[in-house]
Amino acid sequence: MIQYTLKRLLETIPIWVAITLIVFLLMNFIPGDPVMQLMDARSGAIDEQVVEQIREEWGLNDPLYMQYLNFLTNLVQGDLGTSFQSRMEVTSVLLERIPVTIQVTLLGLFFAIVIGVTAGIISAMKRGNWLDTFVSTFSIAGVSLPAFFLGLLLMYIFSVKLNWLPASGYKLGEVKFLILPAITLGLSVSGIIARITRSSMIDVLKMDYMVTSYAKGLSKYRILGIHAMKNALSPILTIIGVQLGLLLSGAVITETIFGLPGIGRLLIDGILQRDIPVVQGCVIFISTVFLVVNLLTDICCRLVDPRIRSEH
Amino acid sequence: MSKLLEICDLKVGFTKNDEFTPVIKGINFSLNKGENLGIVGESGCGKSMTSLAIMGLLKHKGLTVSEGQIKWNGRNLIDQSEKEQKSMLGNEVAMIFQEPMTALNPMLTVGTQIVEQIRAHRKVSKKEAEAHAIQMLKKVGIPSPESRMNVYPHEMSGGMRQRVMIAMAISCEPELLIADEPTTALDVTIQAQILDLLSNLVSETNRSMILITHDLGVVANYCQRVMVMYSGKVMEESPTNELFDKPLHPYTKGLIESVKSIEENSERIASIPGMVPLPGEVIAGCVFCERCPYATDICSQQEPPIETTDDGRRVSCWNYKNLSEVVGAYE
Amino acid sequence: MVKLETSSGNLEVQSTQPLQKVKARRKFKISLSNVLIGLTMVIFATVLCAPLITSYNPNENDLTSVLQAPSAAHLMGTDHLGRDIFTRVLFGGQKSLLIALLVQGIAVSVGALLGLIAGYIGGRTDKFIMALTNIIFSFPGILFAIAIMAALGTSVFNLILALSLVSWPEMCRLVRSQTMALKEREFVEGGYALGASVYRILFKYILPNCYGNIVVIATLGMAGTMLAEASLSFLGLGVQPPDASWGSMVNTGKDYLYQAPWYVFSPGIVMFITILGINLMGDKLRDYFDPKM
Numbered sequence: 001m002i003q004y005t006l007k008r009l010l011e012t013i014p015i016w017v018a019i020t021l022i023v024f025l026l027m028n029f030i031p032g033d034p035v036m037q038l039m040d041a042r043s044g045a046i047d048e049q050v051v052e053q054i055r056e057e058w059g060l061n062d063p064l065y066m067q068y069l070n071f072l073t074n075l076v077q078g079d080l081g082t083s084f085q086s087r088m089e090v091t092s093v094l095l096e097r098i099p100v101t102i103q104v105t106l107l108g109l110f111f112a113i114v115i116g117v118t119a120g121i122i123s124a125m126k127r128g129n130w131l132d133t134f135v136s137t138f139s140i141a142g143v144s145l146p147a148f149f150l151g152l153l154l155m156y157i158f159s160v161k162l163n164w165l166p167a168s169g170y171k172l173g174e175v176k177f178l179i180l181p182a183i184t185l186g187l188s189v190s191g192i193i194a195r196i197t198r199s200s201m202i203d204v205l206k207m208d209y210m211v212t213s214y215a216k217g218l219s220k221y222r223i224l225g226i227h228a229m230k231n232a233l234s235p236i237l238t239i240i241g242v243q244l245g246l247l248l249s250g251a252v253i254t255e256t257i258f259g260l261p262g263i264g265r266l267l268i269d270g271i272l273q274r275d276i277p278v279v280q281g282c283v284i285f286i287s288t289v290f291l292v293v294n295l296l297t298d299i300c301c302r303l304v305d306p307r308i309r310s311e312h
Numbered sequence: 313m314s315k316l317l318e319i320c321d322l323k324v325g326f327t328k329n330d331e332f333t334p335v336i337k338g339i340n341f342s343l344n345k346g347e348n349l350g351i352v353g354e355s356g357c358g359k360s361m362t363s364l365a366i367m368g369l370l371k372h373k374g375l376t377v378s379e380g381q382i383k384w385n386g387r388n389l390i391d392q393s394e395k396e397q398k399s400m401l402g403n404e405v406a407m408i409f410q411e412p413m414t415a416l417n418p419m420l421t422v423g424t425q426i427v428e429q430i431r432a433h434r435k436v437s438k439k440e441a442e443a444h445a446i447q448m449l450k451k452v453g454i455p456s457p458e459s460r461m462n463v464y465p466h467e468m469s470g471g472m473r474q475r476v477m478i479a480m481a482i483s484c485e486p487e488l489l490i491a492d493e494p495t496t497a498l499d500v501t502i503q504a505q506i507l508d509l510l511s512n513l514v515s516e517t518n519r520s521m522i523l524i525t526h527d528l529g530v531v532a533n534y535c536q537r538v539m540v541m542y543s544g545k546v547m548e549e550s551p552t553n554e555l556f557d558k559p560l561h562p563y564t565k566g567l568i569e570s571v572k573s574i575e576e577n578s579e580r581i582a583s584i585p586g587m588v589p590l591p592g593e594v595i596a597g598c599v600f601c602e603r604c605p606y607a608t609d610i611c612s613q614q615e616p617p618i619e620t621t622d623d624g625r626r627v628s629c630w631n632y633k634n635l636s637e638v639v640g641a642y643e
Numbered sequence: 644m645v646k647l648e649t650s651s652g653n654l655e656v657q658s659t660q661p662l663q664k665v666k667a668r669r670k671f672k673i674s675l676s677n678v679l680i681g682l683t684m685v686i687f688a689t690v691l692c693a694p695l696i697t698s699y700n701p702n703e704n705d706l707t708s709v710l711q712a713p714s715a716a717h718l719m720g721t722d723h724l725g726r727d728i729f730t731r732v733l734f735g736g737q738k739s740l741l742i743a744l745l746v747q748g749i750a751v752s753v754g755a756l757l758g759l760i761a762g763y764i765g766g767r768t769d770k771f772i773m774a775l776t777n778i779i780f781s782f783p784g785i786l787f788a789i790a791i792m793a794a795l796g797t798s799v800f801n802l803i804l805a806l807s808l809v810s811w812p813e814m815c816r817l818v819r820s821q822t823m824a825l826k827e828r829e830f831v832e833g834g835y836a837l838g839a840s841v842y843r844i845l846f847k848y849i850l851p852n853c854y855g856n857i858v859v860i861a862t863l864g865m866a867g868t869m870l871a872e873a874s875l876s877f878l879g880l881g882v883q884p885p886d887a888s889w890g891s892m893v894n895t896g897k898d899y900l901y902q903a904p905w906y907v908f909s910p911g912i913v914m915f916i917t918i919l920g921i922n923l924m925g926d927k928l929r930d931y932f933d934p935k936m
Contacts, residue, residue: 018778026794137675140926144919146870148877148890149911152897156908160901167900208414211364211372215409216429216480217401226428230419245783252789253874257897268878271793283790290783306464307418 081277101262111186120197142191168259241297322380350535412473423461683920690736735887754814762822776812855932862925
């Protein structure tokens with residue numbers, strides 16, 4: 001098991017480096033000279049000498065690979081550079097925004113799992129029944145409904161019409177601002193989770209040991225909750241891991257709609273203001289979290305299966 | 313002797329595209345208390361379906377009972393409630409499956425799987441259930457049972473796994489054990505051990521057992537009575553000794569001949585030509601007619617009724633009285 | 644005898660399946676999914692014939708009729724600049740549809756080609772191509788597309804480029820795994836024996852056998868692309884104003900959610916039905932090509 005973890009970790013590191021390289025190169029494509037832009041933003045007058053000085057200072061005159069190596073070394077030390085706009089450390093800006101995004105994402109994940117797994121189990125149990133058809137339709141509709149439209153739909157119903165929840169804004173510690181964004185995120189991925197849960201459960205329900213568990217006269221809860229669920233868990237965990245990534249990138253959209261000061265908003269604002277370090281930081285942060293989560297789910301999947309766990 | 317189990321005119325099948333395909337085409341038999349009944353037949357003859365029907369587990373295989381009754385101590389099981397069924401399964405009737413590797417849940421320890429069954433039927437604490445489970449494991453001859461409680465099925469050998477299945481099955485002291493090919497998936501050397509264990513456990517407590525197998529040799533050693541099935545029908549039912557001495561049905565005869573020829577190492581192995589009909593295949597007359605060396609005109613036209621002979625045996629064949637006249641039909 | 648039994652069993656299965664398919668094809672049921680697929684077809688047709696159907700100019704402002712509710716003159720009402728929303732939905736749909744078709748065209752060509760190469764040659768080439776797909780899969784959701792759009796700037800060309808870059812890996816993986824399975828099969832080995840060239844084996848023997856799955860993945864991929872395009876446009880990173888696109892219409896419309904809900908809902912609902920219809924079609928195709936799923 002430890003060997004497997006190490007192996008996966010070693011596989012993940014080059015992918016992470018590749019991601020940072022791609023992001024770095026992409027950001028170099030951004031038209032316009034960052035220093036010039038900065039100068040533009042500051043005053044209006046451009047002093048050639050000062051520009052040159054800053055370029056040197058920032059290492060912008062180095063060859064590209066040197067710039068990347070510098071960037072990577074700083075990154076490993078947790079330094080993502082300084083924002084062009086606010087002149088603040090990108091890392092500290094990120095740290096300030098992370099809690100909001102994590103709150104929304106986790107709450108969204110919670111909704112997604114509750115709705116998705118329940119619907120998937122019901123649909124697998126009632127295979128061919130109208131409930132199954134309903135869940136299938138629901139899950140395909142979930143995949144087809146753009147998160148931004150779903151968000152606006154919910155906002156229209158619950159904020160504009162019913163006036164139950166605030167349409168946008170955020171206040172630390174107040175859950176009411178998070179509910180609509182979280183439901184938007186949760187619903188938009190619960191379809192896929194329901195689908196995978198259903199097919200995984202159907203596979204498991206066909207197994208001989210399920211017949212055994214009925215033959216033993218166990219309670220329904222035990223048969224489904226323990227015997228079936230334990231075996232169906234791996235694919236469900238995997239898809240949840242993948243969906244967490246979708247939730248994180250979906251945060252870009254929900255945070256825009258609901259005006260939450262999270263990383264998604266930071267990214268979009270960064271793009272609009274051409275604030276390269278901020279954009280870079282957000283993209284790398286979200287991708288890294290995604291990578292780590294997938295690594296963790298892979299390991300979890302192995303941990304839940306005693307057949308693999310005991311392999312050395 | 314009182315009847316523990318009575319099967320009356322049971323018909324089972326599956327529905328696909330609104331079409332009903334029968335798998336068991338109307339069978340009757342009964343089981344007395346303390347009796348071991350063997351059900352024999354080639355694969356696909358419906359013997360496993362019969363056991364699943366008794367357990368009420370057909371729906372999990374996509375099958376349904378279309379007609380007939382299954383009476384357990386006089387109570388019809390077909391229309392019992394789910395709750396009644398739950399309290400009966402694993403408690404009054406327990407089943408041992410063919411493949412212990414797939415029949416045990418790979419994600420749960422052996423101990424958990426036995427304990428949960430005990431606790432489903434007995435109001436005992438977890439500790440008591442565990443103690444009882446250990447006792448059961450000891451009873452089925454598993455060495456150092458305490459440590460085996462925390463072991464997962466894949467960490468055991470096939471024979472040990474089947475012993476666990478047996479321990480689980482007897483843990484609530486059921487009146488009837490149904491063993492569906494309990495040794496088919498095991499090494500030959502272990503088969504006899506498992507069967508001995510089973511028959512000891514059964515006779516020890518005056519339980520009943522239905523032993524489903526395709527191996528006539530097994531039946532000869534462990535069952536008092538044998539029912540031979542073919543294509544979802546009962547061909548013959550007799551006390552074991554009489555069946556082997558003088559098989560009434562041509563199919564039984566063919567099965568016995570093929571076992572004998574293997575045991576005697578004869579150069580040519582006697583076999584029954586042809587194959588078991590596929591489910592859904594419509595056969596006019598006797599289901600065995602096509603493969604039967606004794607078949608006469610009537611066999612392909614009219615279905616033979618099941619007749620009870622003077623000495624209480626049952627057979628479904630038009631010509632069973634004339635069988636002995638044609639010698640060596642299978643050689 | 645056992646062998647005989649199983650082979651005859653297989654024969655049975657093989658001979659009954661085409662029969663069932665014929666049955667399924669003949670029996671057309673009016674179900675919700677069929678209605679939705681039909682509706683999507685209607686949307687496609689309407690969108691493609693947009694200039695024939697509507698007389699309004701999608702980008703012409705009419706400040707005298709701003710934010711009007713749906714009426715006979717304006718089927719879906721007007722937006723904040725007095726433009727006819729119905730017309731803009733049609734023209735926006737045209738754009739979305741064309742972009743999605745182009746992107747899937749590129750994804751299929753590039754993905755299938757690289758998949759064939761990776762699966763057929765194997766070894767280092769395979770490892771390299773798979774590493775590429777792995778890296779793209781390591782970006783969550785549309786984040787990669789967002790990053791590309793941020794870097795390259797917003798234009799329809801860049802939009803197609805970004806979406807294609809995100810779409811090809813899935814196709815590539817599918818074709819690769821199929822190629823790997825197919826190249827061991829008798830008929831391909833027969834091709835070797837006949838002295839067929841690599842080109843012939845790849846494009847005449849292997850590729851035609853992947854068509855079914857390619858069609859399924861491309862259809863589902865098209866729905867995904869439309870969704871991604873709409874999301875990017877919604878974020879202001881896709882189709883730029885004044886040009887209409889479903890995503891950007893919802894984006895500007897969201898500011899008028901209180902006064903003019905139709906501004907958001909008209910393009911939103913059309914978009915939802917279209918994507919849903921394409922997804923349902925993909926599902927149907929999957930059932931058709933791979934009935935065991």
